[in-house]
Amino acid sequence: MNSKYNILIFVLIAALFANCKEATKSQITNANDYNAYLNVSENETLERARQNEVFWFQKLEQTPNQFPYIGKLASTYSNYFSATGNIDYLKKAENHLIKVNEITKYNNPSYLKSLAYNYISQHKFKEALEHLTKAEILGENLQETQKMLFDVHLELGNYEMAHMYLLTFENFSDFDYLIRLSKWSDHKGNLVAAINYMEKAMLIAEASNLTPLKQWSYTNIADFYGHAGDIEKSYAYFLKALALDPNDAYAKKGIAWIVFSHEKNPEEALRILNAVTETYFAPDYFLLKAEIAEFINDETLVKEQLDLYENAMRNKTYGDMYNKYNVLLYVDSKTNLEEAISIAKTEIENRPTPQSYDLLAWTYFKNGKINEALQIVEKHIINKTFEPETLYHIAEIYKAAGKNKAMKPLKEELLTSIYELGPGMEVKILNL
Numbered sequence: 001m002n003s004k005y006n007i008l009i010f011v012l013i014a015a016l017f018a019n020c021k022e023a024t025k026s027q028i029t030n031a032n033d034y035n036a037y038l039n040v041s042e043n044e045t046l047e048r049a050r051q052n053e054v055f056w057f058q059k060l061e062q063t064p065n066q067f068p069y070i071g072k073l074a075s076t077y078s079n080y081f082s083a084t085g086n087i088d089y090l091k092k093a094e095n096h097l098i099k100v101n102e103i104t105k106y107n108n109p110s111y112l113k114s115l116a117y118n119y120i121s122q123h124k125f126k127e128a129l130e131h132l133t134k135a136e137i138l139g140e141n142l143q144e145t146q147k148m149l150f151d152v153h154l155e156l157g158n159y160e161m162a163h164m165y166l167l168t169f170e171n172f173s174d175f176d177y178l179i180r181l182s183k184w185s186d187h188k189g190n191l192v193a194a195i196n197y198m199e200k201a202m203l204i205a206e207a208s209n210l211t212p213l214k215q216w217s218y219t220n221i222a223d224f225y226g227h228a229g230d231i232e233k234s235y236a237y238f239l240k241a242l243a244l245d246p247n248d249a250y251a252k253k254g255i256a257w258i259v260f261s262h263e264k265n266p267e268e269a270l271r272i273l274n275a276v277t278e279t280y281f282a283p284d285y286f287l288l289k290a291e292i293a294e295f296i297n298d299e300t301l302v303k304e305q306l307d308l309y310e311n312a313m314r315n316k317t318y319g320d321m322y323n324k325y326n327v328l329l330y331v332d333s334k335t336n337l338e339e340a341i342s343i344a345k346t347e348i349e350n351r352p353t354p355q356s357y358d359l360l361a362w363t364y365f366k367n368g369k370i371n372e373a374l375q376i377v378e379k380h381i382i383n384k385t386f387e388p389e390t391l392y393h394i395a396e397i398y399k400a401a402g403k404n405k406a407m408k409p410l411k412e413e414l415l416t417s418i419y420e421l422g423p424g425m426e427v428k429i430l431n432l
Contacts, residue, residue, distance in 0.1 A: 026262065026263055026264075027263060028231055028232050028235050028258065028262065028263065029235055029255060029258055029259055029263060031268070033239055034239065034242065034252070034255055034272070036246070037242045037246045037247075037252065038252070038271075038272060038275035038276075039275060040246045040247055043083060043247045043279070044245075044247075045079060045082065045083040045245070045247065046080070046083040046084065046247075048079070049076050049077075049079040049080045049083060052072070052075075052076040052079070053073065053076045053077075053080075056069050056072040056073045056076060057073065059072075060073065067100050067103045067104070068100075070096050070099055070100040070103070071096070071097070071100045071110075071111060071114065073096050074092075074093045074094075074096035074097045074100065074114065074118075075093070075114075077089045077090070077092040077093035077096065078090070078093045078118065078121075080092075081093065081121070083247065084279070084280060084281060085249065085280045085281045085282035085285075086281050087315060087317050087318055087321075088315075088317065090118065090121055090122060091317050093118055094115070094118050094119075094122070097111065097114050097115040097118055098115065101115055101131075106131075106134060107138065109135040109138045109139075109140040109141060109145065110140075110141070112131045112132070112134050112135040112138075113131070113132065113135050113144065113145060113148060115131050116128040116129075116131040116132045116135070116148060116152070117148070119131070120148075120151065120152065120155070122319060122320075122321055123319070123320055123321045123323075123350070123351075124319070124320075125152050125155045125156050125350065125351055126156070126350065126351075128148075128152050129149075129152045129153070129156065132145055132148050132149050132152060133149075136149065143168075143169050146165050146168050146169050147165075147169060147176050147177075147180065149161075149165045150162050150165040150166050150180055151180070153165060154183065154184070154187065155351055155353070156351050156352070156353070157351060157352050157353035157354070157356075159187075162184070163184070166180060166181065166184055172200075173204070174204075175201050175204045175205060175208075175213060178197045178198070178200050178201035178204070179197070179198065179201045179216075179217075179220070181197045182194045182195075182196075182197035182198040182201065182220075182224075185197060186224070189386040191224065191227055191228055192228075194224055195221070195224045195225070195228060198217070198220060198221050198224055199221065201217060202214075202217040202218070202221055205217040211244055211245075214244060215241055215244050215245055215248065218237045218238070218240045218241040218244070218251075219237070219238065219241045219248070219250055219251055219254065221233075221237050222234045222235075222236075222237035222238045222241065222251070222254055223254070225237065226254070226257075226258070226419065226420070227420060229416070229419065231258055231262050231419070234254070234258060235255065235258050238251040238252075238254040238255050238258075239251075239255075247279070249276050249279075249280040249282070249285075252272055252273075252275070252276045253273065253276060253285065253288070255272060256269040256270075256272040256273050256276075256288075257269070257288075259272065260292055260295075260422070260423070261418075261419050261420075261422050261423055262419055264423055266292045266293075266295050266296045267296070269292055270289060270292055270293070270301075273285060273288060273289050273292075274289075277289075281312075283308075283309050283312040283313065283318070283322060283325075284322070284325060286305045286306070286308040286309040286312065287305070287306075287309055287325060287329070289301070289305045290302050290305035290306050290309070291422065291424065293305060294424065295422075295423060295424045306329075309325075309329075313326065320346065320347070320350055323343050323344075323346060323347045323350075323359075324347065324355075324359060326340075326343055327340045327343050327344050327347070327359045327362075327363060328359075328362075330343075330363075331362060331363055331366045334366070337363065337366065337367050340363045340366075341360065341363050341364070341367070343359075344356070344359040344360035344363050345360060347359055347360075348360060352380075353385075354380060354381045354384040354385035354390065355385060355387060355390060357376050357380035357381050358381055358385075358389075358390045358393055358394075360376055361373040361374075361376040361377050361380075361381060361393065361394075361397060362393045362397075364376065365393070365396065365397050365400065370397070370400050370401055371401075373397045374397055374398075374401045374403075377394050377397055377398075381394060382394060388413075388414060388417035388420045388421050389421065391410050391413060391414055391417070392410075392414055392421065392425065392428070392429065394410060395407050395410040395411055395414060395429075395432050396432070398410065399432055407432060410432075411429065411432045414429045414432070415429060415430075
């Protein structure tokens with residue numbers, strides 16, 4: 001055989017072998033690992049909530065003066081919400097918590113904190129702060145209150161206050177302290193430290209053998225590993241979370257993201273998400289499916305999922321929970337841009353964080369108001385957050401403003417964050 005053809009065959013075989021190695025390297029998930037979790041016939045959390053609802057409702061009917069039963073019902077509805085993502089259950093819990101707080105004249109720290117926790121879930125952070133401040137003054141179980149105050153101040157962008165509260169309960173052998181120190185480290189842009197503290201917290205959770213703590217630890221450490229590019233560990237811990245609770249929608253969503261963003265298998269990601277949304281109804285899952293559908297140019301599916309999201313948003317009980325999503329949706333579709341500006345300003349009023357200011361800057365930018373967007377970036381955003389989505393918005397604004405020197409390091413950072421941002425963002429980042 002001609003040596004020229006021998007060389008050609010060798011090159012083709014080498015290329016094929018390299019491609020196979022690359023495919024093997026990128027393939028982390030295995031449908032056999034998670035298929036059993038996609039069609040689970042029983043939901044223990046939901047069934048337990050149903051039993052508790054009947055039990056406490058009957059107890060309250062028999063003895064209407066026993067107001068603690070109202071608190072028990074509120075807790076039951078919160079569990080319903082966790083299991084289904086149905087906002088109506090969260091509002092039912094709120095109504096019961098308001099009632100029990102009115103009965104106790106807002107003088108019971110436990111009920112105040114329960115209502116604050118409910119408000120945190122609804123993104124009503126100022127209302128949560130108000131009730132936690134009352135609980136702090138009352139003083140009972142103060143450290144638990146201080147931990148929640150850290151959470152709320154961090155969400156509100158009151159970073160000095162958040163750090164002050166973090167110092168009040170410093171204890172490196174305490175699970176609650178470690179998870180908050182991890183969150184603080186992540187906020188400061190120190191992902192290595194954030195992972196280190198979360199791993200320590202996870203060891204405590206495993207030693208305690210308390211399922212809720214282990215469950216929470218596994219999904220959160222899985223997120224952190226994903227941010228750090230350790231996709232294998234991320235996948236492993238999402239599976240561990242599912243082994244504890246086969247109905248964990250968040251863990252399934254995490255696996256779907258790995259399949260979509262890392263393995264570039266959008267059809268399989270949609271299969272996973274379709275199984276989730278059979279029983280779990282949080283509106284952001286529709287948006288994720290729309291994003292994947294857009295990646296594969298399935299315009300029919302994109303429209304279907306966006307319609308489902310818009311129908312969900314007609315339920316006004318969501319309040320401001322989906323402000324961020326609504327702003328980005330309006331901006332991306334170039335519709336209701338004035339409404340997007342109004343919502344972004346509302347979000348800044350609710351929680352003046354760099355991420356909230358980013359929504360306004362991005363909306364101004366998309367409206368052609370480059371100078372206004374740039375001013376917001378320079379005053380409220382740059383060097384104050386390390387979220388990839390926000391960094392991408394800053395980079396686009398810098399590029400439009402001719403600040404290429406300032407944009408270049410952002411582009412380099414973003415190229416390491418494509419997994420987090422999704423495969424649809426790769427071309428946009430390369431074009432910066």
